[in-house]
Amino acid sequence: MSKKIISEIRRDHIFNLLKEGKRSDGRKLDDFREIKFETGIIESADGSAVVEMGKTKVTAGVKIIPGTPFGDTPNLGVLTTGAELIPLAHPDFESGPPSPESIELARVVDRGIRESGMVDMSKLCIKEGEEVWMCFLDLYAINYDGNLFDAFNLASVLALKTAIIPNEQYGKGEDVPLPITCLPISVTSAKLGSSLILDPNFDEENISSARLTVTTDDDGNFRAMQKGGQGSITLDELSHCLDMAVAKGEEIRKLIG
């Protein structure tokens, strides 16, 4: 993701359209691309989902495994989130240890899920201090065309929402759904010049100066935020981003509800 090159002409084209409140793919500033999703696509996972936002495509899978709780939370389950920007998904992605970009993605998605209490960790205790369910949430970019934050967040939420605790496999009784309390939805604004747009595609992302990801819960409260990029956002812009995040978050929540 280091060297994102986009021609001057394409850049100017995007900025000229934005001045008229338009986007190069015909969307309004606060439109997402078409969202498609499917769950349960991977039988070997305990929960899985594929999400497409336009040409951006990602998968999420959850494996739920008995393990030892952390010393300071002996009665809580554990959530671990990883994101892989595999080279299959984009010519700029490289093999090797996780890049700062993939680490940030995983941590922001994780934060939204964790802070919203989406998964009721207290119900994942098998034996206090000894055994709890550990949820390994792994995210893969399959085709990258911008806005991995929201695509990964949505795929994660769908995979967890449909996940099954594999009690049978471990001789612990019947399989039950993972206990879910709410659906945290992230909405990412990108700042291009003085315009704020939602769900930036690859070209838009490359010429944006700043990014704000805002994750809301079912009540429209804020659970996680992350500003990125080398630019700044004004207090007014912040306010607009929050408004959009609440409105669009509700819309997406309904879509997958």
Add this chain to the structure above:
Amino acid sequence: MSKKIISEIRRDHIFNLLKEGKRSDGRKLDDFREIKFETGIIESADGSAVVEMGKTKVTAGVKIIPGTPFGDTPNLGVLTTGAELIPLAHPDFESGPPSPESIELARVVDRGIRESGMVDMSKLCIKEGEEVWMCFLDLYAINYDGNLFDAFNLASVLALKTAIIPNEQYGKGEDVPLPITCLPISVTSAKLGSSLILDPNFDEENISSARLTVTTDDDGNFRAMQKGGQGSITLDELSHCLDMAVAKGEEIRKLIG
């Protein structure tokens, strides 16, 4: 092993001789170089061997240590095989993490030993589910002049064949030999032009298009195979490789028996 350079003249010489069924070192196509070996060379190992095939020289050592069995095989010992292409052995070898070549070597050798059941793993259980003997087989190239597959295989078989389970060291009674059921022998054919030769030296290996390693057991049955190289082998060539592997395998087995 990445940049194997051999002069055009030497290359042509080898190919010209092969057309007459001869090799540059006077061998017949299905001749091995002289094999020398010695066992018990390293007292700190529980089993060890040095093998020379012409100028190729390798060592193998086994350490046998009590450890925890894998969950799905609670009553079986464990075999772990590593191969190191240390820079002492050849100017092309580099320090650092294992190369794909060294990983392939270790895995093919391991496969022959494992699949032949050479070591009776069921006799390596100390206490079911809790403690078994773990055999760490480590291979080092000392001087590399081709055909490490067969040299490593032979050194491994010799080291295991003469290995002792160190019961005394761990207060578990008397030392006993590692339980051995058979002697898997690998025979590697290299394809140069349309000729198939055994035990290729460094120059021959470099100009070969494909390689087939075939490991047989005491009955001449097949236990492991691995095709390598960027070329192909025809079905007729395959058949010839199998014939040679059985015949030469028996010969080598007698040599070390």
Add this chain to the structure above:
Amino acid sequence: MSKKIISEIRRDHIFNLLKEGKRSDGRKLDDFREIKFETGIIESADGSAVVEMGKTKVTAGVKIIPGTPFGDTPNLGVLTTGAELIPLAHPDFESGPPSPESIELARVVDRGIRESGMVDMSKLCIKEGEEVWMCFLDLYAINYDGNLFDAFNLASVLALKTAIIPNEQYGKGEDVPLPITCLPISVTSAKLGSSLILDPNFDEENISSARLTVTTDDDGNFRAMQKGGQGSITLDELSHCLDMAVAKGEEIRKLIG
């Protein structure tokens, strides 16, 4: 630390002065720079110290944590020493895995502490074979202007000398001081031309041909030594280094006693 460049002029200047028995900063050959130190600077550590020798500045911190003893010393505590040459301290220092220089520094400091028996490891046993106190001693270069060996050694000794075993934190009774038996002090000589000097600064270190670090205990006996550098030292020079190490060691011991 690989490329240490110093101008010819500065180099000649230092050597010319040394011929007259003088150093560029006015010190005598066997003078240390002014030593300043402070302990207890980091409340989150169980022991800590900052040491300045001229412009060289280092910190040491100790964390003392219950852990499992090594199998062959079931009733002894454990000491682990690490040294980090962080890029904050000098433009030549780089991020990444420990360099050979930092490993040597940590190991030489560790050796002096360990071999002198400074910390009475037999008193760090909580339950034989099961639980002992593990002392993690971590050293950081804050500003590097030569002679990290002695600065790190001194900071380590001060941090350990003032360290507290955190019994309370782990519900094991009252906090007590770490049991200290003596104060090992290292004194490093550098050879420049035919001169031997103590406490070399960065410039002196760069043009020195050899280095000898000598660690003595309270009785002036030798506990650890390490020769470094690509030059040699004669037997007479060795004798002089030992004399200086004993005399200066005693002086520094008094300073911190």
Add this chain to the structure above:
Amino acid sequence: MSGTTDMILVNKDGKRIDGRTPDEHRDIKIEAGVLANADGSAYVEIGKNKVLAAVYGPRECHPRHLQDPTKAIIQCKYNMQTYSVSDRKRPGTDRRSVEISKITAEALEKVVLTELYPRASIDVYIEILQANAGTRCAGLTAASVALADAGIPMRDIVPAIAAGKADGYVLLDLNKEEDNFGQADVPMAIVPSTNEIVLLQMDGNMTREEFDKAIEMGVRGCHDVYKLQKEALLNRYSDGGDSDE
């Protein structure tokens, strides 16, 4: 291969636990051109295996010291996703993946006209989304279609399939149970136009007779796979395959 079980893998009528005859492969689905960014791509299902392959290149070769002045090199990366197997796989490259990547790249070298692109790299990425015995063959099958989809000149397309042995029978295309509790596995890949072998591994225990039969079965299986590979590429082009570029 060394597993033992009381399970009957092939019944008296010669039927396997999933109802197949000994020389019958599992259901195979191949789709070409499934990814927008990659120069070529393919999705393959063989039984419960789900595999994606992407090709980027010919492009500049990194790291540069691997460049070959006479031809393109093929670099392959086979990766099992963490949730593709019953026990979660730790992320990152393991020794098995390194070996499979190496032999897969070697198998493809034979058919790609690498000499057309000196100094370049052709990068093949294989992602195992779901694994159920036979992923290396599924991966190579997919990679081969992805190379063709990328428009890279090739002498032929490489199909791959495994033969093997279970309950004493020589069988085509082992499923998970046959692989775990069987007696031998023989993954292989060929150049269909000449029946030359470009990938061959074997582990287990086979007599010469059994092995010869396995090879015969495998070659036939490869030709079946080959047919489906060609169909997938035909579909790709007749569907107006460049729609998502």
Add this chain to the structure above:
Amino acid sequence: MSGTTDMILVNKDGKRIDGRTPDEHRDIKIEAGVLANADGSAYVEIGKNKVLAAVYGPRECHPRHLQDPTKAIIQCKYNMQTYSVSDRKRPGTDRRSVEISKITAEALEKVVLTELYPRASIDVYIEILQANAGTRCAGLTAASVALADAGIPMRDIVPAIAAGKADGYVLLDLNKEEDNFGQADVPMAIVPSTNEIVLLQMDGNMTREEFDKAIEMGVRGCHDVYKLQKEALLNRYSDGGDSDE
């Protein structure tokens, strides 16, 4: 954030456990020019946090493939020393450090005139000597002063501070207990001359109203920090700051 406790973090009189009012920051000490070798440096204490920052550069950019022909890049490395926290931290970079390093560098980009130094690197090192909630803000505050101390042309200095929520109150500059047992944390950094936000994170649970209040409190807190940053730089120069060069 998800901790729960019986501890009363804000009492009936609106006082916090360390005696502060909700909109009061902890004691802050800032010193510029504390290291001899670095081109610029600063030491910051915010409550019990102790942080050192050093700047080297503009200098040649390593690794070279990161060079930007149009401007300098800012590379930041945030590092927690092993003994800075109650449980010993393993040495080396962890995922949290990588994230903080990234957003810190991005926050500084806005104010540094990087376009003056094409192809160069400006390297910022932040060492956490002691951590007690708020290290990323303390680190960025220190880094900003260190950049100014290095004489690198900047549009403005960046101050940072966190707002948050505990016991249902919106609070400025959470301490360790408020961070552990509170309901939200909002670290932020601004460009004081314009109040533009260059760093913003949030985790926990906040209504829009609470969040707006937190931002307002944070902006004011940043201006307080900014004042102390400027004082530190003034002291540095009036003290004859280049004494230790």
Add this chain to the structure above:
Amino acid sequence: MSGTTDMILVNKDGKRIDGRTPDEHRDIKIEAGVLANADGSAYVEIGKNKVLAAVYGPRECHPRHLQDPTKAIIQCKYNMQTYSVSDRKRPGTDRRSVEISKITAEALEKVVLTELYPRASIDVYIEILQANAGTRCAGLTAASVALADAGIPMRDIVPAIAAGKADGYVLLDLNKEEDNFGQADVPMAIVPSTNEIVLLQMDGNMTREEFDKAIEMGVRGCHDVYKLQKEALLNRYSDGGDSDE
């Protein structure tokens, strides 16, 4: 060094557990030119230590940023094989190996005419096949012979041996038991023609008097080793040493 034992390491007659007198080294066997590929090589046995050394170079220096325009650099890699010690050693470089590699390279620098080969690297590989106290000295002794065998111009050959202390006696060339349960170890290496010290380490507990005695003993021991090094090189050339090239 810190071990304690009831074992009597030196008896009333001044004899050690392996029958040696205090100033007697173990049996030493040195052979030069034992590897076909290396430019120079040597095999050394000292007691139960078995060590191989190989030299490649002068050759192009990798990585290139280590090149010195004024001379060759010596790069050394000391490696303990996994089965060389009683507890299996994990493969790969550990901190001890890094330190030994560093001081070994430094010890060799003094005698090699590195100024003859600007920008080049002389690579020394030391493999410990079997370890029994004293491997660093055995390794350096072997490396020195391997350098001479490679025909690299040298001022002198470097021999190495350890002195030490056990049961209160100063002893030459500690064996495993003396090393484990003794009171001090002093590995050293010299330039025989001048008795200059090029490697010196010490750990344990020694008075000045004991240390002086250890150095004296060590210097004499080094001269014994030196004699055997020269003999090995003479044998190598008289045997028609280039036979296996």
